[in-house]
Amino acid sequence: MAEFEFETEGVKKTFTFMNRKAPYGTIYALEVLETVLISAAFEQHANIIFVDDGVYQIKAGQDTTAINMKNFSPTYGIIEMEKEDADEDDDIDMVWRIIVEKESLDARGLTEDDFKVSVEVLSAAEIADIVDASDCVISG
Amino acid sequence: MKFGILVNEGPFTHQASDTAYQFAKAALEKGHDVPRVFFYYDGVNNANKFSAPQADDRNLVKLWGQLAAEKNVDLVVCVAAGQRRGIQDANLADGFRISGLGQLVEAGMGCDRLMMFGD
Amino acid sequence: MLHTVNKSPFERNSLDTCLRLAKKGSAILLIEDGVIAAIKGTAQSAKIEGAMGDHAIYVLGPDLKARAFSADSVIDGVKVVDYAGFVDLAEEHGTHNAWL
Numbered sequence: 001m002a003e004f005e006f007e008t009e010g011v012k013k014t015f016t017f018m019n020r021k022a023p024y025g026t027i028y029a030l031e032v033l034e035t036v037l038i039s040a041a042f043e044q045h046a047n048i049i050f051v052d053d054g055v056y057q058i059k060a061g062q063d064t065t066a067i068n069m070k071n072f073s074p075t076y077g078i079i080e081m082e083k084e085d086a087d088e089d090d091d092i093d094m095v096w097r098i099i100v101e102k103e104s105l106d107a108r109g110l111t112e113d114d115f116k117v118s119v120e121v122l123s124a125a126e127i128a129d130i131v132d133a134s135d136c137v138i139s140g
Numbered sequence: 141m142k143f144g145i146l147v148n149e150g151p152f153t154h155q156a157s158d159t160a161y162q163f164a165k166a167a168l169e170k171g172h173d174v175p176r177v178f179f180y181y182d183g184v185n186n187a188n189k190f191s192a193p194q195a196d197d198r199n200l201v202k203l204w205g206q207l208a209a210e211k212n213v214d215l216v217v218c219v220a221a222g223q224r225r226g227i228q229d230a231n232l233a234d235g236f237r238i239s240g241l242g243q244l245v246e247a248g249m250g251c252d253r254l255m256m257f258g259d
Numbered sequence: 260m261l262h263t264v265n266k267s268p269f270e271r272n273s274l275d276t277c278l279r280l281a282k283k284g285s286a287i288l289l290i291e292d293g294v295i296a297a298i299k300g301t302a303q304s305a306k307i308e309g310a311m312g313d314h315a316i317y318v319l320g321p322d323l324k325a326r327a328f329s330a331d332s333v334i335d336g337v338k339v340v341d342y343a344g345f346v347d348l349a350e351e352h353g354t355h356n357a358w359l
Contacts, residue, residue, distance in 0.1 A: 004175040004176055004214045006175070006176075006246050006247070006249065006250025006251075007250060008246055008249045008250050011249045011250065013248060013249050015245075015248060016356075018356075020276065020359075027181065028181065031180065031181050031221060034220065034241060035180075035241055035244065035245070038240075038241040038242055038244075038245055039245050041242065041245075042242070042245050042246070042249065044245065044248075044249065051276060051280065052272065052276055101280075103279065124279045124280055127280055128279075128280050128281060128282040129282060131260070131280065131282075131356065132260050132282040132285070132354075134354060135248070135254075135354055136248040136254040136354065137254075137256065137354060137355065137356040137357070138146065138244075138248075138254075138256060139256070139258070139357065139359060140148070140181065140258070140359070141350050143346075143349070148359075155265070155291045155292075156265075156291075159265070159290060159291060162321070162342045163342060163345055163346065163349075165342070166341075166342035166343045166345065166346045167346045167349075169343070170343060170346055170347075172346065172350075253349055253350070253353075253354070253355055254354075254355065255349060255355045255357075256355060256357040257265075257357065258265075258357060258359045259265075259266075259359055
């Protein structure tokens with residue numbers, strides 16, 4: 001059985017995490033989030049992007065009691081903290097962006113004020129450029 | 141070129157694992173490397189040794205295992221996703237190993253391309 | 260960037276979102292049920308027809324054949340590739356962006 005050793009010393013890539021699905025109907029939102037957190041341990045750059053129904057993942061006020069599922073939305077607060085720590089610490093070379101697509105917001109009647117975390121609201125064209133420049137894209 | 145592969149779905153219910161396998165096979169035939177295939181979400185079910193499809197159908201679990209053995213492909217099942225879905229050492233098919241999500245990030249960092257197959 | 264779309268435009272909005280978020284000059288490969296987007300004469304054909312000017316569009320031959328489509332049923336200008344061609348596209352076009 002192979003156990004490949006990668007050369008990752010000094011490697012700095014940009015991962016785009018593309019979130020397009022509402023939370024709880026499927027597990028993809030949660031399991032992508034777990035990958036985002038792991039990428040922090042490797043100090044990789046990340047674009048955490050919410051598009052289509054993915055914008056609902058960060059909507060404030062989720063109450064999962066009656067569906068008996070774990071409310072994982074507080075974890076987005078940890079993502080935000082990781083980002084802020086990286087932004088403030090000159091010793092950490094890790095650029096994280098939390099981005100929401102304007103077209104997806106408008107289609108759903110949402111604004112930035114609906115979210116638990118601070119986001120950059122960008123147009124589809126701006127997001128296209130950012131994603132095009134990334135090295136890996138992971139979505140659920 | 142080094143291709144890392146991420147498989148998001150289990151065998152049979154979705155075509156993702158088949159497409160990933162066909163891609164991996166084609167890449168290897170062209171002389172590329174496929175150092176790691178990472179199985180996440182329901183993709184961990186590709187490592188269930190008790191999968192027993194009909195005799196006249198492809199056996200994806202075995203096909204992946206053969207690729208690992210013949211072509212030195214590292215098949216990694218995510219430990220957390222595996223635990224949720226009951227994939228553990230006791231039912232792990234030949235050729236697979238269980239490890240952390242960091243192995244996926246590492247594959248993204250160390251490969252030239254990270255290909256993703258899902259639903 | 261190489262974009263793949265694996266779901267039919269009749270089933271899901273993945274193709275719409277891909278076309279909205281793919282930077283001009285991308286390569287787009289339709290695979291699995293996504294090959295349906297490449298078929299002439301459907302209510303969804305205009306999406307790929309309209310995208311031809313901005314992107315290079317490909318469709319995976321094995322998935323066409325499996326669904327009983329011949330190369331003749333494919334929108335003009337969409338190129339049919341096999342799995343080896345898929346690998347070539349991945350090599351040539353950089354990062355893979357899978358629209359599911």
